[in-house]
Amino acid sequence: MTDQIWLIGFSGTGKTRLARPLAAALNWASLDLDKVIEREAGDTVAGIFASGGEGAFRVLETQAVEEAAQRSNVVVATGGGAVLAEANRSAMRRRGFIVCLEARPDTILSRLRGGSGAVSDRPLLQGHDPLSRIVAMKAERQPLYDQADFTIDTDDLTPDEITHRVLAAFRERTTVGAGGA
Ligand code: S3P
Secondary structure, eight states: OOOEEEEEOSTTSSHHHHHHHHHHHHTOEEEEHHHHHHHHHTSOHHHHHHHHHHHHHHHHHHHHHHHHTTOSSEEEEOOTTTTSSHHHHHHHHHHEEEEEEEOOHHHHHHHHHHSSSOGGGOGGGOSSOHHHHHHHHHHHHHHHHTTSSEEEEOTTOOHHHHHHHHHHHHHHHHHHHTTOO
């Protein structure tokens, strides 16, 4: 049974933005893991990094992934580093269809600069040269992002087009795959 869709990918690839329309099309719930973590911690992601470091954030993130993995009929937008822990990857895989949203580093930077979530909200992208940080961190994580069931390049697509393509892939793969090993 595949009754979850997990959105993975680097910051600024549109995971948060896609979760809601995708869930609405399926009549499912949507969940944004960073928001769940902030609610449960009573602090912002930046605040958690500042007080407890990345390690503290990753512990909370793994708890949030495990909680989300218990749910049915849910689209989960993860944070860009949620794929780093093997425990998270296997929790996503148990019942989930995993979708990786891709974008070029320059697209990512301009989205983070122009959108609601600023570069300053991303503790790991601080420093004088965020583009180089994005290139390096993304390259390091790429083998993990590449484990997704379906990958979509979002640079030149509208949010509607992305929603439709992900839905089509989900329906096609989970029907064709139903009952198979
Ligand atoms: C992180 C990405 C962020 C957030 C945290 C760590 C990462 O989420 O979880 O700042 O390690 O890439 P977004 O992908 O929504 O920016």
